[in-house]
Amino acid sequence: MGAEGHADGTVGKALDVLDMVASHGRPVRFSDLLAEADYPKATLYRLLQTLTHQGMLTLDPDTGTYALGVRLVRLAHAAWSQSSLAPIARPYLDELARETGETIHLAQMDLGQVLYVDKRNAAKPVEMFAQAGKVGPAYCTGVGKAMLAYLPPEALEAALARQSFHRFTPHTLASREALLTELQAIRQRGHAWDREEHEAGIICCAVPILSRQGRVMGALSVTSTTARTTLEDLGAQAPMIRDIAAKIAAEAESWRFPEQV
Amino acid sequence: MGAEGHADGTVGKALDVLDMVASHGRPVRFSDLLAEADYPKATLYRLLQTLTHQGMLTLDPDTGTYALGVRLVRLAHAAWSQSSLAPIARPYLDELARETGETIHLAQMDLGQVLYVDKRNAAKPVEMFAQAGKVGPAYCTGVGKAMLAYLPPEALEAALARQSFHRFTPHTLASREALLTELQAIRQRGHAWDREEHEAGIICCAVPILSRQGRVMGALSVTSTTARTTLEDLGAQAPMIRDIAAKIAAEAESWRFPEQV
DNA sequence: CGTTTGGTTTCACTATTTGAAACTTAGTCT
DNA sequence: AGACTAAGTTTCAAATAGTGAAACCAAACG
Numbered sequence: 404m405g406a407e408g409h410a411d412g413t414v415g416k417a418l419d420v421l422d423m424v425a426s427h428g429r430p431v432r433f434s435d436l437l438a439e440a441d442y443p444k445a446t447l448y449r450l451l452q453t454l455t456h457q458g459m460l461t462l463d464p465d466t467g468t469y470a471l472g473v474r475l476v477r478l479a480h481a482a483w484s485q486s487s488l489a490p491i492a493r494p495y496l497d498e499l500a501r502e503t504g505e506t507i508h509l510a511q512m513d514l515g516q517v518l519y520v521d522k523r524n525a526a527k528p529v530e531m532f533a534q535a536g537k538v539g540p541a542y543c544t545g546v547g548k549a550m551l552a553y554l555p556p557e558a559l560e561a562a563l564a565r566q567s568f569h570r571f572t573p574h575t576l577a578s579r580e581a582l583l584t585e586l587q588a589i590r591q592r593g594h595a596w597d598r599e600e601h602e603a604g605i606i607c608c609a610v611p612i613l614s615r616q617g618r619v620m621g622a623l624s625v626t627s628t629t630a631r632t633t634l635e636d637l638g639a640q641a642p643m644i645r646d647i648a649a650k651i652a653a654e655a656e657s658w659r660f661p662e663q664v
Numbered sequence: 665m666g667a668e669g670h671a672d673g674t675v676g677k678a679l680d681v682l683d684m685v686a687s688h689g690r691p692v693r694f695s696d697l698l699a700e701a702d703y704p705k706a707t708l709y710r711l712l713q714t715l716t717h718q719g720m721l722t723l724d725p726d727t728g729t730y731a732l733g734v735r736l737v738r739l740a741h742a743a744w745s746q747s748s749l750a751p752i753a754r755p756y757l758d759e760l761a762r763e764t765g766e767t768i769h770l771a772q773m774d775l776g777q778v779l780y781v782d783k784r785n786a787a788k789p790v791e792m793f794a795q796a797g798k799v800g801p802a803y804c805t806g807v808g809k810a811m812l813a814y815l816p817p818e819a820l821e822a823a824l825a826r827q828s829f830h831r832f833t834p835h836t837l838a839s840r841e842a843l844l845t846e847l848q849a850i851r852q853r854g855h856a857w858d859r860e861e862h863e864a865g866i867i868c869c870a871v872p873i874l875s876r877q878g879r880v881m882g883a884l885s886v887t888s889t890t891a892r893t894t895l896e897d898l899g900a901q902a903p904m905i906r907d908i909a910a911k912i913a914a915e916a917e918s919w920r921f922p923e924q925v
Numbered sequence: 926c927g928t929t930t931g932g933t934t935t936c937a938c939t940a941t942t943t944g945a946a947a948c949t950t951a952g953t954c955t
Numbered sequence: 956a957g958a959c960t961a962a963g964t965t966t967c968a969a970a971t972a973g974t975g976a977a978a979c980c981a982a983a984c985g
Binding site: 411412413414415417418421422425426428429450453454456457458459465470471472473474475476477478479480481482483484485511512513514518520537538614616618 | 672673674675676678679682683686687689690691711714715717718719720726731732734735736737738739740741742743744746772773774775779781798799877879
């Protein structure tokens with residue numbers, strides 16, 4: 404097996420290469436990719452050729468560099484508007500942003516990581532990590548923990564296995580045990596805190612977005628700074644956040660089965 | 665539409681399936697896909713399984729439907745922010761929208777079709793076809809013709825081969841010859857018109873976005889309606905549009921090779 | 926209940942993929 | 956210039972992975 408185990412078949416490898424190109428923020432040369440991939444030269448070459456031919460990558464003939472292709476941009480639009488909760492949640496996020504004046508995050512779970520799918524900036528914006536389209540750790544963010552807490556056992560297990568438990572701040576829950584205890588507490592409380600566990604000075608209150616059958620669809624959070632507010636104040640908003648999460652869930656579900664008649 | 669020829673290898677087929685899922689605006693069932701794909705049952709099944717396993721699709725276990733997955737959303741975001749001109753062009757589009765008060769389109773070429781990568785709505789919006797993330801025909805849109813006009817011979821040939829030359833309106837240039845003559849005129853004039861060639865009542869003025877080496881990176885257009893303005897009035901804006909296109913090109917290029925020194 | 930519909934698995938057959946190595950440019954260094 | 960080097964492209968027999976008709980299973984139907 405290679406670096407990561409899960410490259411099943413040619414398709415897996417091709418997608419792996421796609422990810423590699425995506426992860427560099429700029430066009431990359433063949434040899435750069437060759438250096439970090441552990442595919443043989445010829446294999447990598449053919450994969451790149453196929454992807455380029457398919458429009459998933461673009462080869463700039465002048466510089467000999469590969470970049471993500473337009474076909475992905477096209478898929479992007481489709482992905483955004485159908486797979487994620489974003490389009491449904493949009494008006495609710497606006498509402499929540501208006502009500503709280505704080506930063507709002509909408510996230511979904513991506514193989515044990517948190518994917519931020521939409522975001523509203525605070526009235527007075529603050530620099531912080533999360534951005535729409537970015538991924539972050541699950542074990543030390545509000546939205547991440549909110550989702551983990553409601554995952555079914557096997558899914559939780561799979562997600563836990565992918566956590567690095569890196570200690571970002573003194574408050575980070577940097578062990579499986581600490582996290583499990585916290586998840587228990589979250590289930591009882593109904594919402595998750597982030598007590599400066601990922602970034603110093605950043606706190607948040609997050610709730611899961613659950614389907615009627617209890618499946619985790621995503622999470623919603625209100626984020627602020629210790630300079631501006633306290634956990635208690637944020638907690639006062641929890642019922643409203645939960646309420647909005649419920650509305651999003653309801654609408655997302657009715658969306659899923661139209662045209663059935 | 666249907667069986668496109670160019671599905672090279674397994675990767676091609678898998679991506680083809682991805683597109684199929686994307687093209688439905690909602691989660692699809694296996695059998696729906698089976699009906700429109702001309703892959704045998706087992707093959708389609710395995711492709712879907714692979715894609716799902718890879719996180720490019722999600723299988724909703726409750727409804728047995730496939731939707732685009734989070735990994736795709738992540739890639740899509742990366743594609744948007746690095747491959748496309750959109751992030752660079754954003755402030756310029758805002759400026760142009762403010763100046764003209766009309767609808768602005770930013771497009772790139774995607775295998776002979778036009779891909780709208782960003783858009784600004786007119787002060788008084790009008791219903792029209794184009795939308796960010798959508799694709800449209802190249803031979804009968806302003807941005808399409810602006811790009812075609814500056815394509816190198818082989819690329820132009822490849823693009824022409826993919827045009828359907830469907831006559832959308834009485835003004836559509838519905839033949840290869842008519843289009844070639846028009847492209848010639850566009851090169852001389854420096855910008856392209858859309859004289860209600862795609863949608864009745866919709867006119868536009870478009871300019872290509874060219875790299876220093878003359879490579880076509882995209883196109884920019886200002887669109888309006890015959891009810892509101894005339895080609896002449898739109899034409900008066902051409903210098904400004906061209907100016908902004910040049911700025912975008914310049915910035916896009918400086919973006920492409922940093923860290924090199 | 927027997928039947929249909931929708932989804933999953935099998936398995937012999939084949940076509941695709943593989944990757945070491947040879948080859949081709951295009952640059953660099955004496 | 957010629958000899959070396961680095962970067963990208965092509966080859967080809969062996970190995971692997973993909974194919975798809977058909978069998979199978981499980982709900983849902985009548």
